[in-house]
Amino acid sequence: MQYALFLFEDESAFLSLSEDQQMAVVQEHMAFSEELQAAGAYVTGVALEPAVTARCLKAKGDIQDGPFADAKEQMGGVYVINAGSMAEAEAWARKCPVHKSGGTIEIRPVPDYGNA
Secondary structure (H helix, E strand, O other), rough: EEEEEEEEEHHHHHHHHHHHHHHHHHHHHHHHHHHHHHHHOOOEEEEEOEEEHHHHEEOOOOEEEEEOOOOOOOEEEEEEEOOOHHHHHHHHHHOOOOHHHHOEEEEEOOHHHHHO
């Protein structure tokens, strides 16, 4: 089964790091992705630009510039992984650099409508 790991952290903390420190964080994510790939668990992953670059299409068709919520943490990216159970997906999430740095990871099963 596939699981999505939604990564939330205080993006202002990342943006306040030096370029070398930011690249060290990127390298940690690359190493995590390589570990997922070696285990056959990696499906895909993407990093997101800061929330201020976002736009939101509202129900009535209006476009709102981001960020959209006054929150300490913003979504910074997502991994989609293969895992045999929620417990296995949680174990992978615990290895993610975002968890190690104090961020939050939302873990959600990805439905497979193709086999429904």
